[in-house]
Amino acid sequence: MKTEEADEQLLIEAAQKNPGRFAELYEANFERVYAYVASRVRDRDEAQDVTADVFHKALANLPRFEWRGAPFAAWLYRIAANAIADRAARAARERAIPPPDDPPFDDPGLEDVERRARLFRMVRSLPKDQHRVIELRFAEGMSIREIAGLMGRTEGAVKQLQFRALETLRARWAAETGGAHA
Amino acid sequence: MPKRSLSGQLDAALDAILARRRALDRRAVESTGESAESPEAARFYGKRREATELEAAAGALPERLEPLAALAKDLIDLPRNDFRRNLKAELERRAIMSGTAKPALEKSRVSPIPEGYHTAAPYLVVRGAARAIEFYKNAFGATEVMRLRMPDGSLGHAEIQIGDSRIMLSDEFPGYGAVSPESLGGSPVSLHLYTVDTDALLARAAAAGATITAPAADRDYGERSASLTDPFGHKWTISTHLEDMTFEQYQQRLAAGMLPGSGEAASRRAKPASFVRPGFHAAGVYLTVSDGVEALDFYKRAFGAVETESMRFVDPSGRVAHSEITIGDSGIMISDEFADYNSYAPQHFGGSPVRIHLYVEDVDALAAQAIAAGAKAIRPVEDQFYGYRSGQLEDPFGHLWILSSRIEDLSTEEVERRAAEFAKRQAEAAAAEQPAADGGTIPGREGFTAVTPYITVRRGDELLDFVKNVLGATETFRSTGGSAGGIHVEARIGNSMVMIGSAPNVEERPAALHVYVDDVDAAYRKALEIGATSLSEPTDQPYGERGASVKDVSGNFWYLARSLSGRPTPEGLRTVTPYFHPRSGAQMIDFLKRAFGAEEVARYQDASGAIVHARVTIAGAAIEMGEAHGPYQPMPMAIYLYVRHVDATYRRALDAGATSVLAPTDQPYGDRNAWVRDPEGYTWYIATPLGGATL
Numbered sequence: 033m034k035t036e037e038a039d040e041q042l043l044i045e046a047a048q049k050n051p052g053r054f055a056e057l058y059e060a061n062f063e064r065v066y067a068y069v070a071s072r073v074r075d076r077d078e079a080q081d082v083t084a085d086v087f088h089k090a091l092a093n094l095p096r097f098e099w100r101g102a103p104f105a106a107w108l109y110r111i112a113a114n115a116i117a118d119r120a121a122r123a124a125r126e127r128a129i130p131p132p133d134d135p136p137f138d139d140p141g142l143e144d145v146e147r148r149a150r151l152f153r154m155v156r157s158l159p160k161d162q163h164r165v166i167e168l169r170f171a172e173g174m175s176i177r178e179i180a181g182l183m184g185r186t187e188g189a190v191k192q193l194q195f196r197a198l199e200t201l202r203a204r205w206a207a208e209t210g211g212a213h214a
Numbered sequence: 215m216p217k218r219s220l221s222g223q224l225d226a227a228l229d230a231i232l233a234r235r236r237a238l239d240r241r242a243v244e245s246t247g248e249s250a251e252s253p254e255a256a257r258f259y260g261k262r263r264e265a266t267e268l269e270a271a272a273g274a275l276p277e278r279l280e281p282l283a284a285l286a287k288d289l290i291d292l293p294r295n296d297f298r299r300n301l302k303a304e305l306e307r308r309a310i311m312s313g314t315a316k317p318a319l320e321k322s323r324v325s326p327i328p329e330g331y332h333t334a335a336p337y338l339v340v341r342g343a344a345r346a347i348e349f350y351k352n353a354f355g356a357t358e359v360m361r362l363r364m365p366d367g368s369l370g371h372a373e374i375q376i377g378d379s380r381i382m383l384s385d386e387f388p389g390y391g392a393v394s395p396e397s398l399g400g401s402p403v404s405l406h407l408y409t410v411d412t413d414a415l416l417a418r419a420a421a422a423g424a425t426i427t428a429p430a431a432d433r434d435y436g437e438r439s440a441s442l443t444d445p446f447g448h449k450w451t452i453s454t455h456l457e458d459m460t461f462e463q464y465q466q467r468l469a470a471g472m473l474p475g476s477g478e479a480a481s482r483r484a485k486p487a488s489f490v491r492p493g494f495h496a497a498g499v500y501l502t503v504s505d506g507v508e509a510l511d512f513y514k515r516a517f518g519a520v521e522t523e524s525m526r527f528v529d530p531s532g533r534v535a536h537s538e539i540t541i542g543d544s545g546i547m548i549s550d551e552f553a554d555y556n557s558y559a560p561q562h563f564g565g566s567p568v569r570i571h572l573y574v575e576d577v578d579a580l581a582a583q584a585i586a587a588g589a590k591a592i593r594p595v596e597d598q599f600y601g602y603r604s605g606q607l608e609d610p611f612g613h614l615w616i617l618s619s620r621i622e623d624l625s626t627e628e629v630e631r632r633a634a635e636f637a638k639r640q641a642e643a644a645a646a647e648q649p650a651a652d653g654g655t656i657p658g659r660e661g662f663t664a665v666t667p668y669i670t671v672r673r674g675d676e677l678l679d680f681v682k683n684v685l686g687a688t689e690t691f692r693s694t695g696g697s698a699g700g701i702h703v704e705a706r707i708g709n710s711m712v713m714i715g716s717a718p719n720v721e722e723r724p725a726a727l728h729v730y731v732d733d734v735d736a737a738y739r740k741a742l743e744i745g746a747t748s749l750s751e752p753t754d755q756p757y758g759e760r761g762a763s764v765k766d767v768s769g770n771f772w773y774l775a776r777s778l779s780g781r782p783t784p785e786g787l788r789t790v791t792p793y794f795h796p797r798s799g800a801q802m803i804d805f806l807k808r809a810f811g812a813e814e815v816a817r818y819q820d821a822s823g824a825i826v827h828a829r830v831t832i833a834g835a836a837i838e839m840g841e842a843h844g845p846y847q848p849m850p851m852a853i854y855l856y857v858r859h860v861d862a863t864y865r866r867a868l869d870a871g872a873t874s875v876l877a878p879t880d881q882p883y884g885d886r887n888a889w890v891r892d893p894e895g896y897t898w899y900i901a902t903p904l905g906g907a908t909l
Binding site: 051052054055058059062063066067070071076079080083084087088091147148151152155156166167169170171172173176177178180181182184185188191192194195198199201202205 | 219220221222224225228232281282285286288289290291292293294295297298301302304305306308309377378410488489490496
């Protein structure tokens with residue numbers, strides 16, 4: 033058994049005994065679940081709703097989780113897929129049209145999801161100013177002008193920060209994975 | 215081809231990626247409205263398109279930028295940081311509630327000023343803080359950061375974020391001096407918000423329910439601004455900083471009668487680095503004071519404020535029309551009162567619903583400095599359960615300041631746990647101090663229980679005749695005096711005391727009282743003989759008493775009764791018990807519980823749910839009630855209530871919804887007391903005998 037798996041198993045057992053330890057499982061898996069959900073729902077609000085839903089369900093069902101060798105993430109992806117399908121069925125019912133027989137997507141690549149999740153985590157480790165710019169630009173959808181106003185810097189300075197942030201990410205990505213991004 | 219910097223070229227590519235992305239989102243939303251496609255299908259097909267369209271959007275890039283653009287494409291679904299944090303907090307809360315987890319208590323050296331805060335933050339008191347948070351979200355795009363709910367459901371503390379600034383708020387707690395603009399009839403503090411687009415924010419706020427008090431306009435000081443009042447009575451000015459201007463430029467402009475919006479000014483405009491005025495944050499305060507020059511001097515001495523002297527504008531009469539100071543990293547604006555602009559100092563309202571919260575390095579040192587400069591301590595500097603050391607001051611101009619330093623870094627869960635513990639301790643302390651009387655005596659006030667009816671009439675002698683002749687009362691104390699020729703009498707009826715106050719022009723406060731007598735029929739006859747009118751003739755009641763009721767010449771209702779079995783006054787009961795006729799019995803009982811720690815002993819409701827009869831006790835002394843009906847309309851009488859701690863009970867009564875008539879005062883007759891009126895209009899004299907005093 034790989035050490036990563038062993039660690040995860042210990043974490044799961046700890047959280048099953050003491051729900052207070054669930055936060056660690058959450059930290060280890062948040063970006064994955066979010067990236068998975070975001071790639072399959074319509075917009076950010078819905079991605080947040082479904083992600084919250086997934087973790088609440090996971091916390092509630094954790095005592096029944098049995099370690100069978102599959103990674104914990106696979107269990108979370110399953111909960112997420114069901115949550116998304118439920119929503120589709122509910123939305124369809126509300127709009128009085130038949131729900132799709134199958135979720136209308138194949139598996140658009142868990143590899144993509146894992147890659148994005150890893151990148152999201154990497155953003156959190158950026159230097160503070162660079163992190164802020166990336167967060168405001170991508171997560172908050174702000175323009176360079178708005179960010180400049182908010183941070184009290186010139187637009188040129190913010191563009192420069194943004195450039196440096198992406199450069200940092202590229203360099204770290206290469207260092208961590210030993211290869212180019214995607 | 216024009217030469218552009220790499221960062222500029224990259225940004226153009228990102229713009230394209232993000233714009234395509236937004237367009238796809240919109241298309242997905244629209245498609246769900248019109249087509250039979252499920253949102254997921256729309257999203258899926260959207261995603262398919264997206265992949266290729268994003269490729270196209272990035273266009274041709276220099277080789278060095280291509281990997282960066284590729285990274286950017288993977289970042290378009292980047293989760294919001296506050297979402298991740300909030301969800302974690304929510305899950306931890308839930309995990310803790312589900313049982314076994316214990317929050318880790320880490321105590322370490324922490325920075326006294328928590329990260330993400332500026333020195334100054336507005337602290338708003340709002341009637342309906344929870345609703346206000348929703349409003350500020352809708353109107354100003356605020357995000358909720360935290361809320362601390364009190365056991366009774368009210369908001370003890372909440373924080374929202376607007377732009378780079380934190381705003382704190384709480385519900386009203388009149389007992390702690392936290393009053394809303396609605397209670398004060400306005401506010402001497404205007405909240406200042408800087409926004410990138412004043413017109414858009416104004417429209418949004420107005421749509422959410424704000425009242426516009428000044429439309430958006432370019433101001434000669436280089437800002438576009440507008441003013442509004444929110445539905446809770448707080449005043450806001452929203453502004454966009456348009457140009458950086460020196461004082462000299464501003465003076466020249468005033469002299470030339472030129473507005474920044476005019477062509478000439480616009481062409482000269484120096485484009486500012488930020489929409490926020492230099493030295494300020496997204497949210498700040500504008501204080502109105504009764505003496506601007508004095509106040510500026512005081513804030514410098516008290517808080518080490520630095521004035522931007524070039525921004526002080528004094529009108530010909532010497533009043534400060536505008537000034538700016540900086541405390542720590544935060545700008546604060548100050549002016550004198552100007553009725554034309556509806557700006558008044560705290561004295562005009564009798565207080566302020568906005569406190570200025572300062573995070574400081576050393577709260578004790580700064581508080582001492584401010585007090586030496588003339589501030590008054592409202593709440594002493596103390597360690598607070600939520601991990602801060604803080605105190606509250608009132609400056610000589612009536613503005614309220616909270617000074618605070620962080621001493622422990624606590625998780626939200628730990629704060630909530632401690633809040634619950636704190637509330638529990640408060641309740642226990644309240645319960646411990648509540649029973650002023652057990653079995654019926656007040657130390658220093660022989661014969662009195664916690665609850666004594668206080669009947670105020672104009673013809674006191676006639677009332678005394680009634681209680682002596684009909685009820686067999688004996689006078690135990692009388693004092694006359696006062697220029698109005700009033701009397702205060704205390705009389706014993708059976709095992710109970712009543713107080714009677716009388717003066718020729720006093721506002722009469724007749725009472726309704728349940729009183730046990732030896733012979734109901736005889737008392738009823740005697741009452742009518744001396745002028746009382748009958749409300750109901752003597753009858754045997756199904757609940758085992760014979761009863762009759764009369765109204766005396768002063769308008770008091772007397773419910774005469776005796777038990778049909780055994781002694782006339784049932785075992786354990788008082789001869790005289792106040793009988794309330796509130797409009798809402800449930801609300802009255804709730805008030806008595808919260809204000810005075812009353813216990814509900816019995817409640818009888820009819821089929822419609824109306825409270826026909828209920829009985830509560832305060833420190834063992836009973837009050838009965840039946841909701842107002844027919845001839846028994848609300849009769850808000852007065853009760854003299856003996857408690858252990860007048861001041862604490864007074865505060866709780868106000869928090870429970872009473873209004874203050876008289877704050878706690880030592881009286882010459884040997885009691886410390888306070889007067890409040892409850893929501894049904896009953897008057898409560900909350901009292902405790904002063905040690906050693908004699909009547």
